[in-house]
Amino acid sequence: MTFADLKTDYKGSKAPLFRLALVTGIRTVLTAGFYRFWMKTRMRRYYWSAIRPGGMPLEYAGRATEKLLGFLTAVVFLAFYIGIVNLILMFFSFSLFEGNTPAYALSLLGITPLIFFAQYRARRYVLARTRWRGIRFGLEPGVAGFVWRSLLHWGLTVVTLGLWWPVKTFWLEKYRTDRTFYGDHRMHQGGSWRMLIRPMLNLYLSVALMVGAGVAIGVAEDPRFAALIVLGFGWFLYGLGAWKAGTFKALTETKTLGEAGLRTQPRTGRIIGIYAGGWGAMVGLFILGMIVSGIVLAIIGAITGFAFDTLGEEVDISTLGSIPPIIPIVTGIILYFGVFIMWNVLKETFITLPLAHHFAEVTEIVNPAALNAVRQRSRDEFAEAEGFADALPLGDAF
Amino acid sequence: MSGEGAQPVYADFVDGTDAVTHRVSLQLSRTHLHITLPEGETLYWALEDLRALPDQAYADGLVLSDGHAGTARLVIDNPHVARELRGLAPNLSRSAPVGNWGRIFGWAGGALTSVAVIIFVLVPIMADQLATYLPPEGERALGDATFEQIRGALGREAAPVRLCEAPAGRAALDAMMARLDPSADLPYDVRLAVLDHDLVNAFALPGGRVILFRGLIEEAESADEVASILAHEVGHVVNRDPTRDALRSAGSIGVLGLLFGDFAGGTVVLLLANQLINAKYSQAAEAAADDYAHDLMREAEVDPGALGRIFARLLDEYGDAEGIMAHFASHPQMVDRIEAAQAAAEGGVYDRPVITDAEWQDLREICGPRAAQDSDSPGAQDESEGRLGGRN
Numbered sequence: 001m002t003f004a005d006l007k008t009d010y011k012g013s014k015a016p017l018f019r020l021a022l023v024t025g026i027r028t029v030l031t032a033g034f035y036r037f038w039m040k041t042r043m044r045r046y047y048w049s050a051i052r053p054g055g056m057p058l059e060y061a062g063r064a065t066e067k068l069l070g071f072l073t074a075v076v077f078l079a080f081y082i083g084i085v086n087l088i089l090m091f092f093s094f095s096l097f098e099g100n101t102p103a104y105a106l107s108l109l110g111i112t113p114l115i116f117f118a119q120y121r122a123r124r125y126v127l128a129r130t131r132w133r134g135i136r137f138g139l140e141p142g143v144a145g146f147v148w149r150s151l152l153h154w155g156l157t158v159v160t161l162g163l164w165w166p167v168k169t170f171w172l173e174k175y176r177t178d179r180t181f182y183g184d185h186r187m188h189q190g191g192s193w194r195m196l197i198r199p200m201l202n203l204y205l206s207v208a209l210m211v212g213a214g215v216a217i218g219v220a221e222d223p224r225f226a227a228l229i230v231l232g233f234g235w236f237l238y239g240l241g242a243w244k245a246g247t248f249k250a251l252t253e254t255k256t257l258g259e260a261g262l263r264t265q266p267r268t269g270r271i272i273g274i275y276a277g278g279w280g281a282m283v284g285l286f287i288l289g290m291i292v293s294g295i296v297l298a299i300i301g302a303i304t305g306f307a308f309d310t311l312g313e314e315v316d317i318s319t320l321g322s323i324p325p326i327i328p329i330v331t332g333i334i335l336y337f338g339v340f341i342m343w344n345v346l347k348e349t350f351i352t353l354p355l356a357h358h359f360a361e362v363t364e365i366v367n368p369a370a371l372n373a374v375r376q377r378s379r380d381e382f383a384e385a386e387g388f389a390d391a392l393p394l395g396d397a398f
Numbered sequence: 399m400s401g402e403g404a405q406p407v408y409a410d411f412v413d414g415t416d417a418v419t420h421r422v423s424l425q426l427s428r429t430h431l432h433i434t435l436p437e438g439e440t441l442y443w444a445l446e447d448l449r450a451l452p453d454q455a456y457a458d459g460l461v462l463s464d465g466h467a468g469t470a471r472l473v474i475d476n477p478h479v480a481r482e483l484r485g486l487a488p489n490l491s492r493s494a495p496v497g498n499w500g501r502i503f504g505w506a507g508g509a510l511t512s513v514a515v516i517i518f519v520l521v522p523i524m525a526d527q528l529a530t531y532l533p534p535e536g537e538r539a540l541g542d543a544t545f546e547q548i549r550g551a552l553g554r555e556a557a558p559v560r561l562c563e564a565p566a567g568r569a570a571l572d573a574m575m576a577r578l579d580p581s582a583d584l585p586y587d588v589r590l591a592v593l594d595h596d597l598v599n600a601f602a603l604p605g606g607r608v609i610l611f612r613g614l615i616e617e618a619e620s621a622d623e624v625a626s627i628l629a630h631e632v633g634h635v636v637n638r639d640p641t642r643d644a645l646r647s648a649g650s651i652g653v654l655g656l657l658f659g660d661f662a663g664g665t666v667v668l669l670l671a672n673q674l675i676n677a678k679y680s681q682a683a684e685a686a687a688d689d690y691a692h693d694l695m696r697e698a699e700v701d702p703g704a705l706g707r708i709f710a711r712l713l714d715e716y717g718d719a720e721g722i723m724a725h726f727a728s729h730p731q732m733v734d735r736i737e738a739a740q741a742a743a744e745g746g747v748y749d750r751p752v753i754t755d756a757e758w759q760d761l762r763e764i765c766g767p768r769a770a771q772d773s774d775s776p777g778a779q780d781e782s783e784g785r786l787g788g789r790n
Contacts, residue, residue, distance in 0.1 A: 012455040045454070046453045046455050047455075049451065049456065052456075054419070055410065055473075056410060056412070056473060057473065059471070063494070063496075065502060069501060072509040075512070076509050079513045080516060083649045083653040084516070084520065086649050087524055087525060087528070087646075089648075090644075090648035090649075091531075091532060091645060094532060094536035094537070094539055095531070095532050095533050131469070133412045133418075134412035134469045134471050136469075182417075371417045372416065373416075373417075374417035375416050
């Protein structure tokens with residue numbers, strides 16, 4: 001038995017993930033979205049297995065068919081809610097306010113509790129299907145408490161123009177962590193919301209600078225203050241990276257499982273580098289792709305033009321119009337979906353994977369010997385899986 | 399790792415009951431993998447029951463389980479051992495059987511039924527009911543919002559499409575409306591607008607807004623034909639079709655969004671699907687609007703056959719062409735609609751056009767003299783750029 005801390009290995013790499021994301025993305029589009037449950041399952045298996053605390057990979061044991069089933073269950077309930085409620089809202093919006101903005105706003109508001117509901121249920125499902133050292137994680141039922149807390153904290157965040165953000169982040173994380181189990185052991189989120197103030201400082205100050213500069217432009221009518229806005233924006237971007245690293249460190253190092261804890265050293269510079277490099281790679285590859293397809297089109301154009309020329313006098317513009325309309329339509333559809341697939345694939349490859357890599361390799365388990373007392377927990381069947389999260393556009397990666 | 403006395407091979411093992419990892423030694427027999435725990439106990443996993451976890455990031459290794467049920471895992475990081483086992487275990491990549499297809503198909507049926515009931519029954523019924531309760535001001539607001547969207551969408555760059563308002567042309571249009579005189583049937587006044595655009599089309603929007611495009615007026619060979627289209631659109635207003643449509647799509651777009659989720663570019667699939675649903679409804683609505691137009695024109699002693707004539711010509715000209723008229727012309731009941739208009743005209747004597755010839759000339763120049771010059775070549779070339787999903 002050793003008391004050394006358990007370091008985390010990371011085994012994921014860009015090329016295989018790129019292949020997996022591309023293949024599953026294409027299948028998803030070819031099946032009009034049906035394959036997305038398999039895509040999600042396979043991507044998660046990859047991401048989970050890449051993270052190896054103490055050399056032992058995480059396992060994602062979720063199945064595509066249970067996601068499909070959960071999605072179908074959610075559709076039965078949600079279709080009614082969304083169809084009928086939207087219609088009624090639209091009706092009242094136009095009869096009372098003579099505009100559709102209130103309807104959209106109300107509809108969004110009406111769906112908000114559902115989104116928090118779906119988030120908690122999805123977390124429960126994902127944890128129930130995550131294993132490490134053969135032991136299941138789990139999340140205690142408690143969705144009602146999460147929904148009202150989320151509504152309250154998000155409401156306060158909006159009202160305070162974002163000042164409440166660290167408090168919200170801490171309490172919602174604590175609510176979920178305190179209900180998280182590893183085997184038969186309950187996790188605990190220690191610390192307080194105050195420790196998230198420091199990571200937030202850069203964001204507060206940079207926004208203050210930008211607002212101040214904006215006011216100064218208005219008052220002094222001196223456009224030179226615009227330079228301060230540019231400066232503030234750069235500072236803000238740095239602040240986002242610092243917030244991500246700072247909150248991850250603060251929240252992770254105060255999580256405990258019995259006697260075991262975590263230590264982590266995420267680096268702001270690395271996180272900013274990943275985003276900058278990732279976006280750079282994505283945009284660069286897209287521009288390259290456009291240049292290449294432009295050249296290919298030009299070559300095709302030249303060849304067909306040449307063919308027309310050799311036909312001699314029969315060439316007139318109307319024959320060009322007689323190309324079956326299906327060809328440009330199909331080309332358009334392929335291009336459209338192709339762009340979407342490639343964007344997602346590149347995002348997974350150049351942003352999600354490097355971020356997971358960084359957070360994994362800087363994190364280690366303190367006093368891992370305490371984990372030996374953990375016993376298995378029974379399986380959480382949870383037939384609904386993450387159906388609600390699937391059906392609602394949450395736009396989440398995991 | 400097979401022979402006696404060979405170098406022992408090690409792997410990590412968890413038994414699925416506690417979080418203790420065991421460094422185990424592995425040996426092979428003809429049929430089994432022998433897993434010997436440090437305490438001396440040996441587990442025997444049949445080679446044919448070995449399963450490997452799929453989609454693992456460390457592809458040179460193996461994470462094994464004994465069948466699909468258990469939570470015990472054997473993690474083999476040594477690529478040589480992993481490769482050897484891949485050759486020996488025949489069913490490594492066999493995936494776990496799906497035992498709940500019955501339930502999946504059951505819920506799939508349930509989900510489809512509930513979506514179908516909501517989209518095709520509940521939402522239309524509610525939209526029909528609610529449309530009649532919507533106060534006229536609300537309908538007008540709905541129509542105005544849509545009107546501005548359409549003008550913006552058809553305009554070039556930032557400028558919305560110009561309204562055609564030559565006073566003489568306006569007067570001719572008003573005279574046409576006065577002759578048709580639908581006011582007895584209307585929940586609110588019709589507000590007519592002519593847009594300076596090549597589209598051969600006309601729309602009715604919620605709240606009594608009716609839009610004619612310059613292209614349609616140029617395409618018409620007589621004032622009666624324009625009047626017939628106008629009467630058709632008034633029919634939509636009387637039946638409150640545009641309002642129903644708007645409410646219905648508010649309900650069904652959200653539901654369709656659920657089904658397709660937000661996978662890559664799902665929005666397009668969603669809009670297409672909604673288009674199909676609306677197209678299905680519009681057939682009944684179109685027929686009702688035609689019937690209304692026939693009656694209105696007969697009462698105003700204007701030839702209802704004009705509707706058939708302009709339809710027939712459009713069918714001829716754009717029969718299998720692209721553009722805005724395509725879905726109009728390729729309607730399966732287009733021929734029926736032409737015949738219905740002819741039947742409605744039978745037995746009547748219509749010797750007085752809906753407006754005078756002079757007024758008809760004014761109407762043709764409602765967008766300015768340029769329109770009159772162009773009238774020989776109906777502007778169908780531009781159509782494909784402004785495809786709209788409204789009511790025609």
